[in-house]
Amino acid sequence: MGTPGALRTTADGGAEAILAGLDEEQRSAAAAVQGPVCILAGAGTGKTRTITHRIAYGVHTGVYVPEQVLAVTFTARAAGELRGRLSALGVGGVQARTFHAAAMRQLRYFAPRVLGGPMPELVENKLRVVAAAASRSRLTTDRASLRDLASEIEWAKTTLATPEDYPARAAAAQREVPFDAATVAAVYAGYESAKQRDGALDFEDLLLVTAYALEEHRDVAREVRGQYRHFVVDEYQDVNPLQQRLLDAWLGGRAEICVVGDPNQTIYSFTGADPDHLLGFADRYPDAEVVKLERDYRSTPQVVALANKLIGQAPRRKGLPGLRLLGQRTPGAEPRFVEHPDEPAEAAAVAAACRALVDGGLPASEIAVLFRINAQSQVYEAALTDVGVPYVLKGGERFFERPEVRDAVQLLRGAAAGGNEPGALVPSVRDVLAATGWVEHRPPPGGAARDRWQSLAALVDLAVDMVSEEPALDLAGFVAHLAERANAQHAPTVQGVTLASMHAAKGLEWDAVFVVGLVDGVLPIAQSHSRPDAVEEERRLLYVAVTRAREQLTLSWSLARAPGGRRTRPRSRFLDGLAPDGAARPRTTPTKRPPVVLDGAAGERFERLRAWRAQTAATASVPAYVVFSDATLQAIAETRPSTLQELSGLPGIGSRKLDMYGAEVLAAVAG
Template identity: 50%
Template structure:
């Protein structure tokens, strides 16, 4: 177990407050990239290290298996062993299986992982004609109903406002919903929503079982609280009982799953439910550059300024403050048609890869999965490795399951094979499933299968690098089994292709947001104000996935020679600066635009290459032009502020910003605000003190 002071080291002031506020209800409003996972895991670890928490009495709940796995790994590193970190469904399923005999008796029903097959069968029984795409929409509608605790009967009464899947009306969907429920009942099956519903019923009707659960778990933490559904919130209240040791973390600006029943109301109204709750805001963005953060802030501010009375509830968004050095300006590219857009994006990525950037640090994000195909084909033609995220779960893929089985069999006759010798042996085993040394050129299923097998090889290589000769085939198989039990997929090589929804919680150094047109962003069926608001939040999530470079592109028509009847997204109004006309004919103009933005040293005229040089307007070779005594006063002042506020010195102002202040010697707040690194919050907090130092 780590020393409590060591656990708090490196946290900023707000993160430290979150980590040390250990009792009572706590609401943490955490913006994108503000280190919320760091804050909440350090909070748990600090509570355990100080003896306030018994680790076995703590339950941390999140929404994805990947996020839960990351939380467990961080807690282990911090010495907080024994803490349970699970998804809502995993925690509920474990409790349901444990209490089933006591509460209900008999065998626990089998779990339906994919309800689409049963829905298709129910539709056929009812002689209802449908296709696979519509089946997915119907599955989503049934999930929404169950997350809102509706039965087929109550759904028909309350679903009149819902937009039905194409070709279906409320009565037909209700009949299918009932048919699906009947089919599950006939076969003793339950789905994921049933797990929560049944457990809620048990906890609310069986006082002894509820008391057992509440005695086991006394401290609760819920991440991504803006995504909680009415059913999940009811389960949380059943877990809590009359206690209030609850910490919730979320960001209303990242509420993007309303179609599943998620609502940010519980996060917004937390203070009404718990009047004595402590509120903490995390606004220091450690992920993205100031240019990207400014873009994201402006996107939300445009909606915040809207004053039409009929608009739905829009909570004041967090205004993020980037803690990173300045970076390149976001690029806006307009293309004549879809093919040109795909070619332009591919060309930009080829340049990045040639410059030494890793493919795994690059992502293409889109609104609908259908947009992926054009980029997959371009990448295959260009020999660029890629992976499609958000498709079938990694460990559920047939090639992955077969690969693990074959590796397990091979391990029985692999005595003496360890360390680096494991890798060629694995490649030989996986070759029968389609693995080759070079990636296949075609797209589709063949390429996806190869990427899956290659991810297994890469995982083994990482293990060998970390543990050396301790790694055997048995060790690799054990690692894969452990990850499979938690659906913790390995990081795959190559550029990521993903819908914005599936990119939530992830980040990349470079992000391409493609297809930014009306009809896609916002999506065409977002006809109501509340739906358009959700699309804005979705766009915000896409922007804030980028750490350093952000490209936004759109095409004016579907194909070459087609009518240019598409319009850039309305969301670009508040954020677009200059626009590149992408395509071969526009290349000279794009180059001229690039040359015009080149920054040069104000002393010798040399091109400035680093963010620090551009911030102060001078290359490192030229001597400073500030008064050393003034600079020393600024440094001393910064040290005093960082000590009193208990934050790192760079959080106050970076060295480059202090140099810029000393060299420019601003005489008023307006001049000070013009300097890079001095945002509105810092101007309000430190402006008067800085000007006083300069005037003295």
């Protein structure tokens, strides 16, 4: 096989035309059509354009036979885009597929030889099999915990962990497991046994069995490796150990591979993705050609400068060199940093800004609001509805369509039919949700279970907000308000502002982006605080969000969750050194309340109660006012209750808090 330089005169100059229009670094990457190649492609630097032109250049120079090229990526949409661009470049026959689609195609063909029969059925409903395995382990589960168990099994399989070594591997990875690790391992083993009995495979098995076929069947390996001689892997920073094993089996020791990735956009480690495959590529292939794409054609220089400063604060990781983006667009507006008194005020300001942009001629589809967790969408759904701006929720169900919210609203409706006292709305909502197993201030482990908890917590937060505006609101009025919100947000929205989590936003871009809710405990998320590597992944997640903006970028946070709450929430640590002080970072001065002054024994009781509250709040990782307000502590100190019945008659003490704190409060009162 000749070199590209020796073949540049073929195909009536078509090869040189392929390189026309690429910048210097893109041309260098596209012309490197042989041997191991690593393309480090920063956000907005044209990686898809580069790799499709590289494949087309290899075909037009005669180095590649199109049918012998396999390009793999992570989504069907990305694979389809690769095929479309290659077709536009006059290159047909290249296989551009996801890992799973490529494995499925090969295994379906080789199944009779490898498995002794036709392709097994695929598990269509993993939760059903997980539920059966959990039941056999006498484990009580709900849908959220089943989803978390399924996620743990997927993580184990993608990291090549068996049921036997899962507990040790989970501990080493500091996994936040939905049940104890031994229980998860037992469910995992039961799940695998059930699949074997049914003669079925899941999506992880597709990759595992295909890799096994290539590793253990020489005839299969010879045929596949004869078919595919050149490999391209997109988003290589997201490859997990199982995918790497399949890739190694495809290669069979050869080095005709090109990987493309960005270490700064590694945000899926929790699913098993291992960026060390990308970072260590040059160590694995010492003769690899490494090309850096740093010219950012997406964002204004102002957005690019902020992104560079943000990621520049991260510790240097071992392996390949880092990337520093170079903005190529004409200058634009500086990113805005805005502080708000509370979350509803933040949402209202963002919605008003979206309304102004739409009124100014910017299509709603060119605007995005990005948040860390899906439960944050509710207040933005409501705020955009209030100002008449349509929205599209990406990567999740609308708030009122989530199963846990629908079920909770049904229970609230039933409770309202039985009557309730005006002014007791928040305790009533808490009591109803407690009947579903929801425990305030105690988010459960596991992603799906926590999402469910946060959705229900958002209903309580909404009740608190509404009571602050309408103190006499009862449960029936609250349920009616929920119905109005649900109906308003069910309006058809073909074109709308995109509401998305930061994870769901990866690979997308908009003219105007609002990154919201940037407080410590949300970003970085609370459960990452004990692990420096997890905190740094949260920083990269914010980097991904920032680099979605083409022209306008606003980053915001709020000092309190609810109106009237104490404004004590710290903004995200990632904004330190980025957000300017003074006028560019407007602060709303909290309303100072007069200190509580009590004399004698009542004063001593008040101080004991304050000390107890501080310790209780610290244990639960919540602000002190969430436990009890100063006004409630003052009432307790002054009245000196000695029984739970006496305590229950004081303002600010509902049945839920009475159950949680009653005995401890009485002990503090008694000294």
